[in-house]
Amino acid sequence: MLFKEDKNFGFQFPEPQYLGAKHTHLAWIKKFIPRNVTTALDAFSGSQSVAFLFKQMWFTTFSNDFLNFNNQIGLALIENKEVKLTKEDIKLLYQPAANKTDFELMENTFTNVFFEKKEAEFLDNFRANIPLLDNTFKQALAYTIINRSMTRKITMGHFGHTQALVYASDPERIKRNRSLIRPIKEIFEEILPKYNNAVFDNEKENRSFNKNILDLLPTIDNIDLAYFDPPYCDSHADYQGFYHLLETYTEYWKDKEFINGIKRYEP
Template identity: 65%
Template sequence: MLFDDTKYLDYKFPEPQYLGAKYIHRGWIAQFIPDKANNVLDAFSGSQSIAYMFKQLGKKVITNDFLNCNNLIGKALIENKQYTLNKEDLEILFSENSNPEVFNLMGKLFANLFFLPEEAAFADSFRSNVNRLNNKYKEALALSVMCRSMTRKVTMGHFAHTQALVYAADPARIKRNRSLVRPLKDIFEELLPEYNAAVFDNSKDNKSYNKNILDLLPQLTDIDLAYFDPPYCNSHADYQSFYHLLETYVEYWKDKQFVNGIKRYEPKRYSGFDKNSETLSNLQLMFERANHIPTWIVSYNDRSYPDINTMIEMITPYRQVKIERKKYNTGRGGKGSVAGSSEVLLICTMK
């Protein structure tokens, strides 16, 4: 059984649309979580689906992602114990733009690129009203649902291409995905009940961080298990290029340059795990800084850089390693999940 017999089983994580999300693997991963691991870290949380699984298991969860759009999902669904969005909140969020001279970034950058002008204007107006909720968890929830709504309107669910409106004018694509032409407001209202229903209190003080994991690890104490799912180099490792629009939206930057055809922000945040030239040294540093955490589970893919043997060589000075594999029988998009490749778990325990 996926979560054995827990009282949090009935809560459901809203299905993500996120490159590399381990949502489909959560039952497999759950098999390898030690029963005695009470305090857990999800170091590269992404969609937050694995952090949510830990919460369902009754663990105290520390979740982290260096992109704030992902951290906000953690605030909304992992850290948040009780706050949901009600009718009065929606009246605030859907009201007119409270400061159109400031909140016009989506219209300036992304109108006629990813969204029609009226949709970009709605997104700006919504963003202008988020802080009027005066509650950090409601604000995080509102932004998380809006970000998910925007990915629903874009074929492939990311923003590293310039074909969004071309696809939205293609009857064949519209037939497969009506959300391409649906208003953002309608999609938001459809998704919100799923997110509201996913909020629960597991009687633990969970915490979501927005940090580089190399900086966060030395600050953490009393962690029993660390789950590491770093970006797969050679397979969609540059998440800022794929989700730049969402990060621009939640941060609402006014001091960035916006470059190339997709209007990606520049300079990018430093990841340390998205370039082959940097990832080896930073993985090594990550393992060194996690040495105070007894058990690690490392998700990886056998078509990634560095290869699995190199990963094992880096880990063995600190932990003994057991390998578990799950083969992809069909492709799921992306070079890291093609048919014939394998998702790999490195189960790392004290020697």
């Protein structure tokens, strides 16, 4: 790149599969950002693609989302400056978990709902090992990439339906999307480099928050630009319903009731 202001655009945001994501509209959004901005807030970050744009533009970037699995993307790609997952980290994540009996939520709750038993067991074992990573940003990358791997495997990329295993046995659907029958581990290893390569330092102290925006706003100041893209009221885009599995996996709840056919957490 010839100019410093363009350097960060050499880093590519990993393509999301997220309802309402503005990934394909970033060039249009960028046209309306004033030139004198130095600090920006993405208040409802979701996939974090807009926050990533702010970071590319050298802004001190604050991202926020009520759902922790989205916050993990922010920690991994917005707040993180240089930490990546190494081969040694991957070996640790794959090793047999020492505390396996404490991590059986996916197997016990979601086997034959979204995944076959072998895949659910792999997810539990992987999740048990995430806390063993010695760095918050490594943990965030692990959450981010394994969560993205799950959405790649499920038809429509969300968990608001009960047809995952039905579609995975449909030859015509498999022709259109082979990820339906690929192991999650294989998908994880394929997309891992894309996330590692998206980590960069824009020389600012960026932050990712996991808060109700009404609680966060009184605690921050000196924001030049605030971007608000809240959930769409009265629409079908129920993010807690569609992405309940990713939030359950990240939080690894043991005190929730899992209801209806999709085993959504309640409350």
